[in-house]
Amino acid sequence: MKNLRRGSQIIFLVFFLILFVQTEYKGEDELGMPVRLFLDFDPLIALSSLLASHAVRAVFLFSLVTVVLTVILGRFFCGWVCPLGTLNTAVSFLRMRRKPKHPDDGNFPRLRKIKYFILAFILTGALFGWNAAGFLDPISLTIRSLAIGYNPAVNGLVRSILDFAYMTNIPGISPGADTLLSFLTGTLLAFEQPVFRQMITIAFLFSVILGLNFLAPRFWCRYLCPLGALLGVIGTKQMFARVDVDKGKCVSCHTCNRTCQGDATPFPPGSWASRECLVCFNCSDVCPVDAISIHPTLQSTGDGNVDLQRRWLITTAAAAAFSVPIVRLGEHNKRPHPDLIRPPGAINEKKFLQRCVKCGECMKVCLTNGLQPTLAQAGLEGLWTPMLVPRLGYCEYNCNLCSQVCPTGAIEKLTLEEKQAVRIGLALFDKNRCIPWAMGRNCGVCEEHCPAPGKAIKFFDVEAVNKNGDPFIIKRPEVDPGLCIGCGICENKCPIIDIPGIRVTSVNESRAEYMLYM
Amino acid sequence: MMATRRTFFKVLGAGAAWALSPATKLGSMPTMPDGNIDFAVVRGPDAAAAVKKAVSMLGGMEKFIDKGDVVFVKPNISWDRKPEQAATTNPIVVETVVSLVLAAGAKKVIVADNTCNDARRSYKRSGIREAAEKAGAEVPYMEARKFIKKDLGGEVLKQWEVYREAEDADKIINLPVAKHHGLSNVTLSMKNLMGLIGGRRDLLHQKLPECIVDLTAYFKPDLTILDAVRILKANGPQGSTLKDVVRMDTIAASTDPVKIDAFGISLFTDAGFDNDLALFPHISLAEKKGLGTSDFGGAGYQEIKLG
Numbered sequence: 001m002k003n004l005r006r007g008s009q010i011i012f013l014v015f016f017l018i019l020f021v022q023t024e025y026k027g028e029d030e031l032g033m034p035v036r037l038f039l040d041f042d043p044l045i046a047l048s049s050l051l052a053s054h055a056v057r058a059v060f061l062f063s064l065v066t067v068v069l070t071v072i073l074g075r076f077f078c079g080w081v082c083p084l085g086t087l088n089t090a091v092s093f094l095r096m097r098r099k100p101k102h103p104d105d106g107n108f109p110r111l112r113k114i115k116y117f118i119l120a121f122i123l124t125g126a127l128f129g130w131n132a133a134g135f136l137d138p139i140s141l142t143i144r145s146l147a148i149g150y151n152p153a154v155n156g157l158v159r160s161i162l163d164f165a166y167m168t169n170i171p172g173i174s175p176g177a178d179t180l181l182s183f184l185t186g187t188l189l190a191f192e193q194p195v196f197r198q199m200i201t202i203a204f205l206f207s208v209i210l211g212l213n214f215l216a217p218r219f220w221c222r223y224l225c226p227l228g229a230l231l232g233v234i235g236t237k238q239m240f241a242r243v244d245v246d247k248g249k250c251v252s253c254h255t256c257n258r259t260c261q262g263d264a265t266p267f268p269p270g271s272w273a274s275r276e277c278l279v280c281f282n283c284s285d286v287c288p289v290d291a292i293s294i295h296p297t298l299q300s301t302g303d304g305n306v307d308l309q310r311r312w313l314i315t316t317a318a319a320a321a322f323s324v325p326i327v328r329l330g331e332h333n334k335r336p337h338p339d340l341i342r343p344p345g346a347i348n349e350k351k352f353l354q355r356c357v358k359c360g361e362c363m364k365v366c367l368t369n370g371l372q373p374t375l376a377q378a379g380l381e382g383l384w385t386p387m388l389v390p391r392l393g394y395c396e397y398n399c400n401l402c403s404q405v406c407p408t409g410a411i412e413k414l415t416l417e418e419k420q421a422v423r424i425g426l427a428l429f430d431k432n433r434c435i436p437w438a439m440g441r442n443c444g445v446c447e448e449h450c451p452a453p454g455k456a457i458k459f460f461d462v463e464a465v466n467k468n469g470d471p472f473i474i475k476r477p478e479v480d481p482g483l484c485i486g487c488g489i490c491e492n493k494c495p496i497i498d499i500p501g502i503r504v505t506s507v508n509e510s511r512a513e514y515m516l517y518m
Numbered sequence: 519m520m521a522t523r524r525t526f527f528k529v530l531g532a533g534a535a536w537a538l539s540p541a542t543k544l545g546s547m548p549t550m551p552d553g554n555i556d557f558a559v560v561r562g563p564d565a566a567a568a569v570k571k572a573v574s575m576l577g578g579m580e581k582f583i584d585k586g587d588v589v590f591v592k593p594n595i596s597w598d599r600k601p602e603q604a605a606t607t608n609p610i611v612v613e614t615v616v617s618l619v620l621a622a623g624a625k626k627v628i629v630a631d632n633t634c635n636d637a638r639r640s641y642k643r644s645g646i647r648e649a650a651e652k653a654g655a656e657v658p659y660m661e662a663r664k665f666i667k668k669d670l671g672g673e674v675l676k677q678w679e680v681y682r683e684a685e686d687a688d689k690i691i692n693l694p695v696a697k698h699h700g701l702s703n704v705t706l707s708m709k710n711l712m713g714l715i716g717g718r719r720d721l722l723h724q725k726l727p728e729c730i731v732d733l734t735a736y737f738k739p740d741l742t743i744l745d746a747v748r749i750l751k752a753n754g755p756q757g758s759t760l761k762d763v764v765r766m767d768t769i770a771a772s773t774d775p776v777k778i779d780a781f782g783i784s785l786f787t788d789a790g791f792d793n794d795l796a797l798f799p800h801i802s803l804a805e806k807k808g809l810g811t812s813d814f815g816g817a818g819y820q821e822i823k824l825g
Contacts, residue, residue: 025636025639027638163663166663181663182659185661186638191637191638367639368636396598396639397635399598399636399639442701442723442724443723443724444723445723447701448701448723448756449634449756451756451758452758453753454753454758454759455700455753455758459700459701475701494720495718
């Protein structure tokens with residue numbers, strides 16, 4: 001059974017990675033792949049979004065499949081499916097090769113309750129409109145960490161090695177590297193080197209989660225994972241995979257506890273904790289005297305579930321409830337942050353924050369790498385939600401990929417036609433920096449690139465005076481706020497390489513309460 | 519006899535609108551034998567036939583391509599726009615040119631452009647990737663590693679990053695599309711060469727005419743075929759609504775980029791430029807540099823109508 005479980009873990013991890021790699025433009029306007037499938041089947045995402053936004057979406061039904069299977073099988077998802085669980089298993093495996101110092105080496109049953117408190121905190125927060133699930137939900141966390149942290153790093157590393165090989169101009173090596181890199185670009189690697197703000201931070205946090213496996217096997221899954229906690233609660237009474245220890249046969253060798261992936265304490269007999277069991281089958285596989293069987297039964301086979309202590313649960317819930325208004329305090333609530341340009345299709349900011357789980361799918365799929373994780377622009381509540389940074393990448397006029405991958409409807413699915421009518425911000429010239437205004441030279445790159453029908457940036461032939469006082473004719477660009485959709489290509493392409501002569505800010509976005517230009 | 523004809527063609531070239539009028543039966547005009555001209559204009563609804571005819575009027579593709587050549591074909595693929603929007607070179611023109619080049623014995627044809635919008639989307643939506651590959655060309659994306667700094671020896675562009683495969687190619691064929699451009703009024707063959715360079719190209723706009731003349735002098739395309747099947751008359755260079763697109767059903771081919779550009783300008787007579795070459799400083803700059811002549815209707819001009 002152990003090998004069957006490992007096979008399942010590998011298959012699902014590979015599947016997850018395939019979907020991850022496919023979360024990129026692959027030649028069609030519509031992504032042919034259900035790239036966000038894992039998020040769709042995630043009950044924590046569904047539940048927190050539902051609680052926070054008070055809106056039921058059809059896509060949440062997928063997660064009911066996971067719920068039903070968990071009722072029957074327990075936390076099989078953690079043991080057999082979850083990609084982060086598999087990564088944790090893999091890292092734990094490295095640790096478990098060393099010799100244990102005592103029978104329960106690496107087991108800290110008292111830490112098990114942490115994840116339930118985290119879950120309680122998240123769900124109570126959600127009830128009051130703060131959707132914090134995505135920070136710690138394993139699917140969302142993994143996609144975000146890979147997309148923003150690891151993927152750019154891997155891309156950069158492979159590219160720099162192959163670029164170096166290409167630059168050597170050695171026959172055989174140089175063309176080989178060229179061919180390989182051309183092949184990898186757009187297949188396994190990103191089409192262009194992705195660059196993300198907070199890349200190191202987000203990669204580091206994920207590395208810490210993986211590193212925790214050296215403290216205890218699957219530390220994250222055992223003690224921290226809120227999805228694991230939720231599935232544990234749902235699957236407490238699972239009928240098809242109950243661990244039973246035969247008291248007569250058991251020789252108290254602790255081998256089962258030492259190999260238990262969930263710290264579910266099969267030993268001593270009767271102390272097995274169903275909510276902690278990841279259905280990994282290690283215990284029954286390793287028992288030297290075959291005292292352990294995993295079988296379907298309606299009878300209780302253990303009473304080792306975590307005592308959550310009601311007062312601590314209530315305290316946690318209260319803390320969450322009180323923290324909601326506090327995390328919302330911030331300068332962004334006094335005035336909208338000018339840099340907070342949301343992707344087209346993003347719903348009203350308040351509702352957006354209730355739905356967005358910071359999974360990073362939209363940032364991964366963004367063609368131009370313009371969607372970046374926020375830091376403080378949307379407050380703590382909106383940390384790591386997407387915003388367009390036009391200097392890094394603009395919003396491609398004919399693209400709506402970000403709205404296709406959003407799992408919670410924070411970014412609504414729009415047709416291309418609808419998307420092209422959405423204003424995400426407004427461009428305005430900084431005439432102290434704009435070349436034709438400040439330097440008396442023609443430029444017009446912004447006008448050239450403006451995709452809005454009729455052009456939101458127009459030229460006017462104006463008579464100006466040069467430094468010697470001589471008149472000359474110059475084309476001076478002006479923004480038509482009625483046509484500007486805020487896509488940011490003007491700012492992106494502005495030749496002033498640091499602070500551009502034209503800047504897009506969030507003012508005038510379609511979803512704004514107040515319009516500058518009426 | 520010869521002098522009269524020259525005069526006649528000068529008059530002819532000056533007014534594209536006149537040339538387009540149904541009363542003009544250009545097809546029935548006496549023609550010079552193929553191969554003795556250096557500026558061919560073919561009008562007709564079948565773009566592939568027009569390209570073939572124009573090339574044969576110049577003496578056939580064999581005249582420009584040697585057997586075993588690596589040929590770099592440079593259409594305009596700059597924008598994520600459909601062929602109907604006339605922001606990118608007509609894919610039929612690209613396809614026809616690639617097959618002519620291969621038929622003339624070229625070893626390899628590379629079709630590529632340094633795009634403004636996302637390269638994958640532009641290559642796809644313009645229809646150029648599919649058309650060029652169908653005809654047998656390689657259609658690579660211009661990757662950053664393949665731009666190498668070169669001495670261009672220009673007036674303004676001293677040193678710049680040049681696409682290696684264009685640099686290494688034996689021949690360059692330039693396939694611009696005729697369209698409006700906010701800054702330079704029109705974009706034609708010389709400006710199209712900006713797609714062969716990398717770096718911060720947006721800096722070039724401050725001295726655009728000088729820069730594109732420098733590029734033309736550096737790359738010296740062996741043949742230029744102007745796609746004016748559809749032209750974009752306003753809101754260029756990427757266009758948006760089909761209202762700005764006019765069907766011209768015209769192909770012009772020449773080895774002289776200045777003639778091509780001067781002719782291209784004449785297509786926009788009703789766009790308010792009034793054929794005034796003074797509005798297009800790159801023409802006179804290029805002439806001064808000896809890259810060609812703006813008198814496209816002079817000796818060596820021939821225009822016919824197909825279908």
